[in-house]
Amino acid sequence: NDNSENYKFVRINENLNPNNKPYEKKVKATFVTLARNSDLHGLLEPIKAIEDRFNKNFHYDWVFLNDVEFDEDFKRITSSLISGNTKYGVIPKEHWSVPSWIDEEKATNARKKMEEDGVIYGGSLPYRHMCRFESGFFYRHPLLDEYEYYWRIEPDVKFHCDINYDIFQFMKDNNKKYGFTISIHEYEATIKTLWNTTLEFIDKNPEFLAKDNMLDFISDDDGTSYNNCHFWSNFEIASLDLWRGEAYSKYFDYLDKKGGFFYERWGDAPVHSIAAALFLNRDEIHHFYDVGYYHGPFHACPVDDQIRFENRCACSPNQDFTWQGFSCTTKYYNVNRLQKPHGWQKYAN
Ligand code: GDP
Ligand code: MN
Secondary structure: OOOHHHHEEEEOOOOOOOOOOOOOOOOOEEEEEEOOHHHHHHHHHHHHHHHHHOHHHOOOEEEEEEOOOOOHHHHHHHHHHOOOOEEEEEOOHHHOOOOOOOOHHHHHHHHHHHHHOOOOOOOOHHHHHHHHHHHHOHHHOHHHOOOOEEEEOOOOOEEOOOOOOOHHHHHHHOOOOEEEOOEEEOOHHHOOOHHHHHHHHHHHOHHHOOOOOOHHHHOOOOOOOOOOEEEOOOOEEEEHHHHHOHHHHHHHHHHHHHOHHHHOOOOHHHHHHHHHHHHOOHHHEEEOOOOOEEEOOEEEOOOOHHHHHHOOOOOOHHHEOOOOOOEOHHHHHHHOOOOOOOOHHHHOO
C-alpha cells in the first residue's frame, strides 16, 4: 500500500444537521458502492431512500469505488445528498485486470462461446472484472481499512421500508457476519466448475469448515453437488473481517488461480454465498425480512402486514419474491428451522 494515497479522495461532512437528535455512532461501518461515472443518476434515488429511511438518523459514511477517477459532478452531487462523510477511491490496476496466469486466448474463446449461448453478460470482460473485484478485492481497498461492517448499494435499486434501528449495531450485538434480503438460484452455465473447485479447496483445508455450517442450504445431497442457491449480493450487509480472514483469503486465492472468473463467469454472489455458508456458523447469517428492497427484476416486500405498516413500506406483498419458487429463502427458513412470517403460503407460487 505504498502509494495508497493515490487511491483516495475524502470529503468530511461538516454540515450535519444541527437539529438532528444527538447520536452515538458505535460501529465502524460504511456504505460501499462500486460505480461508473455514468451510474450517477441511477444512484440518486437509492441514496435518497437510504438517507430518508435510515441514514438521516445515523450519518454513516459512504465509500464509492471506481476503476477510473470519479468526476467532479459525481463527487459534488453524491456528497450533497449523503449525511455522513463521503470517500471516493480509484481501484488499483492489478485489482481490475486479467492476471498473468490467465491464458488470454482461452478466456477470449470462453467469452465468445458464452455470448453465443446467450448467457447473460457471457461475452463481457468488464463484467468479469466487476465480479472478481467484488469477490476478492473491494474489502482490501485502503478506504475500507478503518471499517468493521459494510452495506453494499447498487445503482437503480429501491428501498421500500423505513429502517428504524441501527442495522450495523444489530449486526454487532447479535454476532451476525452476513445479512441478505433476496436469495436465488444461479445460472448453472456461469459456474460449471465452481463447486468442484470448492470441494478441492475444502479437501485441502478442512479446518476452515465451520462446525455448524450451512451446507444444507447450498447442497441438497450433502455436498456432492451445488444446488445453485446463493444470496443476491447486490444487497449485502456484512462483516469485512469475514473476507479479510484466513479462510476466505485462501479460498479466494485458490479460486482466482483456477481462473474461473475468466474461463467461466463466476459471480461474486455464489462465491460470497458458498464461503458464508461453509465458513460461518448458521446463526451468524441473517435474513433481513424487514428490509423492503428491489433490484431488477425482483422485489422483497415484507408479507407481514404489521411490518409493512410500522415501517411505512411502499410496496405490495403481491410483488414479493421471497417465498416464490425460484427464490431459495423458503429453503433457508426450512434448513435453519426458522418460523416463516404469517401468511407466507399465500405468496408462494
Ligand atoms: P448486475 O446487477 O449483475 O446486472 O450488474 P450491474 O451492472 O448492476 O453491476 C454491478 C455493480 O458493479 C454496480 O454497482 C455497477 O455500478 C458496478 N459496475 C459494473 N460494471 C462496472 C464497470 O465497468 N466499472 C465500474 N466502476 N463499476 C461497474
Ligand atoms: Mn445490479
